[in-house]
Amino acid sequence: MKSFRKEIIMNIPTRRDYVNITPQVRECLRESGIREGLCLVNPMHITASVFINDDEDGLHFDYDQWLEKIAPHEPVSGYRHNRTGEDNADAHMKRQVMGREVVVAVTNGKLDFGTWEQIFYGEFDGGRQKRVLVKIIGE
Amino acid sequence: MKSFRKEIIMNIPTRRDYVNITPQVRECLRESGIREGLCLVNPMHITASVFINDDEDGLHFDYDQWLEKIAPHEPVSGYRHNRTGEDNADAHMKRQVMGREVVVAVTNGKLDFGTWEQIFYGEFDGGRQKRVLVKIIGE
Amino acid sequence: MKSFRKEIIMNIPTRRDYVNITPQVRECLRESGIREGLCLVNPMHITASVFINDDEDGLHFDYDQWLEKIAPHEPVSGYRHNRTGEDNADAHMKRQVMGREVVVAVTNGKLDFGTWEQIFYGEFDGGRQKRVLVKIIGE
Numbered sequence: 001m002k003s004f005r006k007e008i009i010m011n012i013p014t015r016r017d018y019v020n021i022t023p024q025v026r027e028c029l030r031e032s033g034i035r036e037g038l039c040l041v042n043p044m045h046i047t048a049s050v051f052i053n054d055d056e057d058g059l060h061f062d063y064d065q066w067l068e069k070i071a072p073h074e075p076v077s078g079y080r081h082n083r084t085g086e087d088n089a090d091a092h093m094k095r096q097v098m099g100r101e102v103v104v105a106v107t108n109g110k111l112d113f114g115t116w117e118q119i120f121y122g123e124f125d126g127g128r129q130k131r132v133l134v135k136i137i138g139e
Numbered sequence: 140m141k142s143f144r145k146e147i148i149m150n151i152p153t154r155r156d157y158v159n160i161t162p163q164v165r166e167c168l169r170e171s172g173i174r175e176g177l178c179l180v181n182p183m184h185i186t187a188s189v190f191i192n193d194d195e196d197g198l199h200f201d202y203d204q205w206l207e208k209i210a211p212h213e214p215v216s217g218y219r220h221n222r223t224g225e226d227n228a229d230a231h232m233k234r235q236v237m238g239r240e241v242v243v244a245v246t247n248g249k250l251d252f253g254t255w256e257q258i259f260y261g262e263f264d265g266g267r268q269k270r271v272l273v274k275i276i277g278e
Numbered sequence: 279m280k281s282f283r284k285e286i287i288m289n290i291p292t293r294r295d296y297v298n299i300t301p302q303v304r305e306c307l308r309e310s311g312i313r314e315g316l317c318l319v320n321p322m323h324i325t326a327s328v329f330i331n332d333d334e335d336g337l338h339f340d341y342d343q344w345l346e347k348i349a350p351h352e353p354v355s356g357y358r359h360n361r362t363g364e365d366n367a368d369a370h371m372k373r374q375v376m377g378r379e380v381v382v383a384v385t386n387g388k389l390d391f392g393t394w395e396q397i398f399y400g401e402f403d404g405g406r407q408k409r410v411l412v413k414i415i416g417e
Contacts, residue, residue, distance in 0.1 A: 001140050001279050001417050003314040005385055036142040037276055038179060040316060040381055044392025046331045052239055053185045053231055058219035062228050063235075066210065071344065080336035089340050092331055096341075096376055098235055100330055103179050103242050103381050105274035107144050112272060114183025133390060135383035137315055137416060138276060139140050140279050175281040176415055177318060191378055192324045192370055197358035201367050202374075205349065237374055242318050242381050244413035246283055251411060253322025277415060278279050 004032030004136040007044070012126035015073075016094075018060040021050075021132065022119045025104075026111060028134040035109045037138015042101035044133050047091035047125035049098035055118045067094045067124075091124035098122050106138055143171030143275040146183070151265035154212075155233075157199040158260045160189075160271065164243075165250060167273040174248040176277015181240035183272050186230035186264035188237035194257045206233045206263075230263035237261050245277055282310030282414040285322070290404035293351075294372075296338040297399045299328075299410065303382075304389060306412040313387040315416015320379035322411050325369035325403035327376035333396045345372045345402075369402035376400050384416055 008024045025041055041050045053059065071093035076082050079089030102119060105112035121132055147163045164180055180189045192198065210232035215221050218228030241258060244251035260271055286302045303319055319328045331337065349371035354360050357367030380397060383390035399410055 001315075003385075003416070005383065005390070037140075038177065038274070038316065040383055042381075042383075044395065046392075046394050051235065053235070054220075056220060056223065058222055059228065059231055061219045063232070066232055070209070070348070079340045081332075081334060081340050083336055084334065089337065092337055093341070093344055096329065096331070099238060099377060101381060103181075103240060105144065105179055105181075105272055107142075107274070112144070112274065114185075114270065114272075116185050117183065131392065133383055133392075135316070135385070135390065138142065176279075177316065177413070190374065192374070193359075195359060195362065197361055198367065198370055200358045202371070205371055209348070238377060242320075242379060244283065244318055244320075244411055246281075246413070251283070251413065253324075253409065253411075255324050256322065277281065 001137060002034050002139060004034060006134050008132040010121055010130045010132060012123040015126050016064060017123045017126060019121045020055050020118050021121050025119055025134055029136060032136045034106055034136050034138040037106045037136060039104045039106050040101060040135045041119060042133055044131045047088050047095055048130060049095045049122035050102055051098045051120055051122060052102050052117050053120060054116050067097060070097060088125040094124040140276060141173050141278060143173060145273050147271040149260055149269045149271060151262040154265050155203055156262045156265060159194050159257050160260050161258045164258050164273055168275060171275045173245055173275050173277040176245045176275060178243045178245050178275045179240060180258060180273050183270045186227050186234055187269060188234045188261035189241055190237045190259055190261060191241050191256050192259060193255050206236060209236060227264040233263040279415060280312050280417060282312060284412050286410040288399055288408045288410060290401040293404050294342055295401045295404060298333050298396055299399050300397045303397050303412055307414060310414045312384055312414050312416040315384045315414060317382045317384050317414045318379060319397060319412050322409045325366050325373055326408060327373045327400035328380055329376045329398055329400060330380050330395050332394050345375060348375060366403040372402045
């Protein structure tokens, strides 16, 4: 069994954003030389998400509006977590709705994806550098 | 390390439905001959979900009502994604709430499940053929 | 390839609670002797969740309030599932929002975590003994 590990560095200047990281994950897979296995991708942070969906700007706008409705940022004082001095409790909720991680099949040296599947980093508390972990195991 | 890959074909005539695919996944595991490992199951589409829960019709009715409340189909014009000519933005939301994929432990050649765990395909934009990927790695 | 399996027993006296199980998962990893691979952690039950987030009491309070708003326990008669004699339909919803399972990278014999990542068991229908499965594969 082979294993491969790499971190992708994210710098999102705004509070929230959705970035397609499929090219970086593909590059990791190529570097790994693994042909058959599983590829795990997750943020190493708890106010961000890695998810698979469509690379369509309108949809990302919709996600953002929808997540803000389900778990609004304001009022900041409405969350007990924010008494710690943070203002990001909503980001911890948004990340749970979108999920932490994805596990992708690796077949014939490629991400085994349907036509529209793309991997996104979802940032819900930006303005600082963050890391995304790519771990691939297989042969 | 062994690996196994197979697609399950889904044809859901209605917009939304919840189908127990545990028998098909069990059959994949039997075919694979893998005794210890991990089994990934995911739709190869972005408006569907694979999730694990209870095989109880009332619960599926409840999920459907609840998801429609959290991310309503109408008004179709309320989503920017639908300006692309689609009417399925809500399906992209519903899929995130239910999750994309499941990873199941394989032990002694069986899906390592508790009493009530069953694998479901959740369709949120049916009326076309779709594929579910089963990837198993192990020994 | 090596594989390791162990169950963690949970006894939550209240209906809902959030318990840090990172020490138990670390102990499993140590026992397994696996240095590079993937670690799956999931409840073997369908009204509980395993998720990764912050070990901060205020946040857990916020999660609980927020989940109760998204999928309220009352009125019990508002869910068709509860006609089976159960009163836990809301727990099946809450578990989907928080997710079933986590998959964690294993690197150099450790859980490959960012600073704040911790593994939690989320109970949404307590008062009975439950099991959490830890399955680790790798080398």
